[in-house]
Amino acid sequence: MGVPSIFLRTFGCNFTCDGFGMPRGGKSVERGQVAFAHRNTPYKDYKELPLVSTGCDSYASWDPAFKELSPVLSTNAIVDGIMEILPYGQWRDEHLVITGGEPLLGWQRQYPDLLNHLKMHDLKEITFETNGTQKLTTEFKLALKEWSKWYNREITFSVSAKLPCSGEAWEDAIKPEVVCEYETYGTAYLKFVIATEQDFADAQRAIAEYRAAGFEGHVYLMPVGGVESVYSMNNKNVAMLAMKHGLRYSDRLQLPLFSNAWGT
Ligand code: SF4
Numbered sequence: 047m048g049v050p051s052i053f054l055r056t057f058g059c060n061f062t063c064d065g066f067g068m069p070r071g072g073k074s075v076e077r078g079q080v081a082f083a084h085r086n087t088p089y090k091d092y093k094e095l096p097l098v099s100t101g102c103d104s105y106a107s108w109d110p111a112f113k114e115l116s117p118v119l120s121t122n123a124i125v126d127g128i129m130e131i132l133p134y135g136q137w138r139d140e141h142l143v144i145t146g147g148e149p150l151l152g153w154q155r156q157y158p159d160l161l162n163h164l165k166m167h168d169l170k171e172i173t174f175e176t177n178g179t180q181k182l183t184t185e186f187k188l189a190l191k192e193w194s195k196w197y198n199r200e201i202t203f204s205v206s207a208k209l210p211c212s213g214e215a216w217e218d219a220i221k222p223e224v225v226c227e228y229e230t231y232g233t234a235y236l237k238f239v240i241a242t243e244q245d246f247a248d249a250q251r252a253i254a255e256y257r258a259a260g261f262e263g264h265v266y267l268m269p270v271g272g273v274e275s276v277y278s279m280n281n282k283n284v285a286m287l288a289m290k291h292g293l294r295y296s297d298r299l300q301l302p303l304f305s306n307a308w309g310t
Contacts, residue, residue: 051141059108059147065213067100074101081111093308103272108147137168150180158189178205178225190231201232209248222259235263241270266296
């Protein structure tokens with residue numbers, strides 16, 4: 047948090063996470079309602095889509111119902127877009143965060159091109175915000191090794207592993223061997239989104255599985271809540287739980303600063 051960052055958001059996810067903010071076992075219908083409204087009166091831009099208080103707050107970046115609102119860009123166009131956003135038109139101290147959806151799906155094929163682009167030469171730090179279920183391909187592993195070999199470049203895997211409160215099944219979401227391999231190619235940390243004591247018990251079970259597999263990174267707890275009303279019910283309790291158990295707390299800075307508006 048607080049690091050000047052460019053966010054590159056890729057389209058597509060292997061999950062839907064319709065359980066966030068719902069009673070256990072419940073599925074959010076908000077995304078379906080937005081899709082229904084979009085079919086009748088199409089939104090022109092993803093920034094017009096309503097924020098949701100339940101389910102995945104990044105639904106516009108993976109639900110096929112909204113795919114046409116995401117541009118298809120060449121590597122050159124992405125790099126030019128990044129250069130326009132960078133305060134000095136070139137990389138200095140900024141961080142590149144590649145997020146989604148799930149950015150380690152087939153997009154792995156595309157990143158070597160992006161990272162080796164001439165105008166990306168001065169980039170020193172990348173974070174992949176992943177759900178921790180996707181193995182790295184052999185080609186991508188080689189590309190990451192090569193990229194990080196120069197100029198103290200750093201790679202981080204910010205792994206938001208999905209607990210049952212997301213609505214995803216444990217065996218699909220908790221993949222310790224996948225996440226442990228990320229640690230060979232950079233720094234990895236785990237981040238669990240939670241609201242209740244039951245969620246925390248699930249997080250503890252997951253942490254035990256990751257540690258048993260050899261995971262060495264830090265562990266963060268983050269309050270559930272894509273909108274302020276939900277977040278503010280949870281944030282203090284989650285911070286207290288983190289302190290009580292010697293874990294790290296991750297806030298959602300985009301909420302107090304920007305109300306989680308699209309693009310933040
Ligand atoms: S893994 Fe992340 S992006 Fe994918 S559906 Fe779940 S919360 Fe949304």
